[in-house]
Amino acid sequence: MSLARYALLPCIALTLGGCFNPDPAAEATETDTDVDPGSSSGASATTTDTPSTSGSSTTATSTTEPTDTVTTTVGESSTSLDPDSTGPVAAECGNGTLEGAEECDDGDLEAGDGCSSACIDETVACDPGLVGALAGSELERIAFRSGYLYGLRTLVPSRLVTIDASDPTDLAGANELSIDEDNYPNWNPGDLVASQTHLWTGGRNPELMSIDLASPDAPAFDFFAGPNDSDGPVEVMGDLLLQARSVSERINVWDISNPSNPSMLPPIGNPSQVFRDVAAADDMVIALAGSHVEIWDVSTPAVPAFVGELDGAPWTGSVRSAANGDTVAVATTGAGVGIIDYAIPSAPTVAATIGGENFPRDVAIRGEYVYVPVTNGLRVYDISNPRDPALAGSYLEVEVYGVSIALSDEHVFLGTEGGIRVLGDMPGFCDARCGNNTVEYPEACDDGNLDDGDGCSASCENE
């Protein structure tokens, strides 16, 4: 499907006045592509869905081929069995008996009573929106690890904020810690990322700091010297830490396999560029120097290999970026969010720019979704086709400026000027189920059955 159109859902009134808006059509004009639609992006948009028998069927792919839209009808797995077999008998929805793959059977074929006419449980549906919040000051950078949210406070150097987020619906108060203020009273860290056991951040003199998270409420700080000009963004990829340097050319590469003694590896980046941002995934590093972008292969970190580059990206600088292996989303200076397709690493291209957020200050990526803090909350984009990003949803709250973002396995943590918001069931975190009588992204409709020919197809597309 291309651009899903929604039946308008009621805007859920939340305690803080926020509202999840699942209607891409309402803001569709903000998705702006500027590339030839006939050009090929390589492998990145290829749909490789395989049918499952789980009944959790709807995917976020952008295909228009009905055969690619996976919709496994309830009971399918048992309807073709040999009647002599000892396996389960054919399921009949509406007979009042739970059989086969039915999630429920209330003895009727009516939808809207908790059990749909396809025998899918209507009480289970994606319900995107606010699940928790913590009022407080702005955290310019946030990172999540093992039940804790960590943050750096804007304009307050040498402070680390820790928030117990083990229950996202009931965030404990923020605990503000001094980062070795005796020795580094004005040390101003530039970013915050988490490896398995540590937080990492860069700054000037000293270059790199680790925070051992073994005791989250009393973390141990450690500092490491370097060229002393690296207050740009940092990224962790396996045992490597990549560090953008605000003045010098090159990206620092640290081996952090021994977190208590990280060692510097050869830097990456071609000369005559100033790399102020970096993203990384799958052994590839994306080094960003304004409109110039380079791709480096660091699968052999001691010998980084230049792979490809692009010039002329329609933005002058980038502030934060995130990569998923074949696409990198760039929060740019003045041009919204840039989407770079590097599925062919030797030939990266600007696939699209997403307007509307003129000065996004952070961006996150997870699978085929991009999460962008914006001036009034958060927007989520489906980039399964990087050349045609589609607004998958948004969390909007009046006059709440989204500034930073972190993802856990289940939630989106949004740092705002007024504190933290925790969002659940957001696109990319909750799979729509066709036939549960609730329209969920990317469904265009859901009439509670899995029948074609009644206006809403068995794959929840309008007919």
Ligand SMILES: [Ca+2]
């Ligand atoms: Ca039944």
Ligand SMILES: [Ca+2]
């Ligand atoms: Ca029913």
Ligand SMILES: [Ca+2]
């Ligand atoms: Ca549904």
Ligand SMILES: [Ca+2]
């Ligand atoms: Ca139908």
